[in-house]
Amino acid sequence: MIYLDNAASTHPKPVEVYRAVLQQLRENGANPGRSGHDLSMQASETVFLARQLMGMLFGASEQNIIFTKNTTEAINLALRGLLKRGDHVLVSDLEHNSVLRPLVSMKSEGIEFDIVKTSAKDKETVEHFIEALRPNTRLILCTHASNVTGQILPIRNIGHICRANNILFGVDGAQTAGIEKYNLSHDPVDFLCVPGHKGLLAPQGTGALILGKQIEMKSLILGGTGTDSLLWSQPLEFPEGYESGTLNTPGIAGLAEGVRFILRYGDTIRAHEKKLRQLFLHKISEVSGFYPIGEGEDFVGTISVVHESDHSETIAQWLNQHGICARGGYHCAALAHKKLGTEDLGALRISFGYRNTEYDVVECVKILNKYQNNRVRS
Amino acid sequence: MKSKCIAVRSVTYAQKAKSVLSQNGLSCSIIRRPQGTLTGCGWCIALHSDQVKKATELLRNNGVKLSGEIYDLP
Numbered sequence: 044m045i046y047l048d049n050a051a052s053t054h055p056k057p058v059e060v061y062r063a064v065l066q067q068l069r070e071n072g073a074n075p076g077r078s079g080h081d082l083s084m085q086a087s088e089t090v091f092l093a094r095q096l097m098g099m100l101f102g103a104s105e106q107n108i109i110f111t112k113n114t115t116e117a118i119n120l121a122l123r124g125l126l127k128r129g130d131h132v133l134v135s136d137l138e139h140n141s142v143l144r145p146l147v148s149m150k151s152e153g154i155e156f157d158i159v160k161t162s163a164k165d166k167e168t169v170e171h172f173i174e175a176l177r178p179n180t181r182l183i184l185c186t187h188a189s190n191v192t193g194q195i196l197p198i199r200n201i202g203h204i205c206r207a208n209n210i211l212f213g214v215d216g217a218q219t220a221g222i223e224k225y226n227l228s229h230d231p232v233d234f235l236c237v238p239g240h241k242g243l244l245a246p247q248g249t250g251a252l253i254l255g256k257q258i259e260m261k262s263l264i265l266g267g268t269g270t271d272s273l274l275w276s277q278p279l280e281f282p283e284g285y286e287s288g289t290l291n292t293p294g295i296a297g298l299a300e301g302v303r304f305i306l307r308y309g310d311t312i313r314a315h316e317k318k319l320r321q322l323f324l325h326k327i328s329e330v331s332g333f334y335p336i337g338e339g340e341d342f343v344g345t346i347s348v349v350h351e352s353d354h355s356e357t358i359a360q361w362l363n364q365h366g367i368c369a370r371g372g373y374h375c376a377a378l379a380h381k382k383l384g385t386e387d388l389g390a391l392r393i394s395f396g397y398r399n400t401e402y403d404v405v406e407c408v409k410i411l412n413k414y415q416n417n418r419v420r421s
Numbered sequence: 422m423k424s425k426c427i428a429v430r431s432v433t434y435a436q437k438a439k440s441v442l443s444q445n446g447l448s449c450s451i452i453r454r455p456q457g458t459l460t461g462c463g464w465c466i467a468l469h470s471d472q473v474k475k476a477t478e479l480l481r482n483n484g485v486k487l488s489g490e491i492y493d494l495p
Contacts, residue, residue, distance in 0.1 A: 076432035079453035091436040104484060106433050270431055273461030280486070283431045 192337025
């Protein structure tokens with residue numbers, strides 16, 4: 044089996060991640076941050092270690108890392124926590140449905156948004172954001188990299204515009220956390236939404252909303268925080284005030300090890316995945332009937348191709364029958380597929396991970412070539 | 422030895438406090454907030470009473486949010 048669906052969830056994970064999850068499950072099932080006994084305190088230490096390591100990787104303070112179950116929850120928390128009636132939001136035309144759908148739903152609450160056209164050229168993308176600003180623009184939320192084409196957007200340049208105009212800037216790091224570098228102490232980014240289970244190589248059910256500085260914000264989930272238990276109202280202390288309910292401690296133990304792995308090997312992984320993308324791009328150009336989509340100045344290790352006439356799900360099925368896991372369809376990205384003109388056939392997405400090899404690329408292209416040859420013959 | 426405890430705003434701040442104080446050579450431990458408070462559960466940093474002033478300053482300088490209460494420990 045060749046796994047090329049790392050943009051959806053990375054697989055496999057480093058062995059240290061499996062070990063940490065299992066160890067936490069077997070040796071300490073206590074609830075972190077709730078009791079004063081030794082096991083609960085040790086569980087709290089596990090969670091705090093993960094916050095420290097995340098803080099090192101993203102240049103953020105431990106208390107500014109709010110654990111969520113995925114990027115989507117982090118985005119929802121930020122949007123619903125920060126926005127109020129009358130606010131205007133700008134997003135790119137490459138956003139995931141995790142950005143689009145909450146904003147569409149919030150229209151009925153008096154929150155407006157506009158979709159900004161991105162370009163292959165970073166400078167043009169930035170200019171489009173400037174042109175779309177309104178006096179009531181409160182937030183720009185932008186993906187760092189498209190989950191369809193892998194194109195990296197110029198988030199720091201967009202962030203500087205936000206700083207200059209006193210606008211909040213949020214980044215969807217679903218495809219870049221663990222891949223691209225961040226330092227929220229210096230970057231012009233107010234918040235970053237990240238998954239644990241993708242580039243950070245952690246288990247599913249982990250993610251975070253990471254703040255550069257604490258911002259006044261409502262909480263999405265209200266309940267137990269382990270503090271001020273006699274109060275009837277939610278204590279909005281960072282981070283626990285935004286993490287009500289028992290945390291996914293085994294997952295977070297795995298997240299700590301995934302982040303530790305990235306701190307050690309992240310640079311190598313980034314270069315490796317980009318190299319595989321380049322190789323795929325080169326090899327697929329030799330196969331008739333398939334065309335890569337998306338342009339840009341820089342990319343993560345994700346690429347999508349369309350077939351001249353067949354639906355992407357058919358081709359993904361073909362790959363699956365030949366032992367290759369890749370994703371067809373629309374990738375929960377209505378905006379991106381509208382922009383790319385792929386709403387009819389969707390796109391076949393190939394996304395590389397740290398364990399993929401050049402052999403995987405060659406094998407995948409070979410199977411795609413076989414598909415085309417069979418099709419031509421029949 | 423007389424001990425006191427400094428109340429902090431959350432378990433994360435308690436752990437951060439312990440980390441900051443340990444790095445600065447102050448011995449401390451994390452404990453639950455003593456009984457009798459109006460708002461219920463919480464977290465404190467227990468340490469020798471002589472070190473409270475220095476610890477408070479270190480914690481404030483390192484972004485640890487304190488609740489503003491300091492308790493005597495038996």
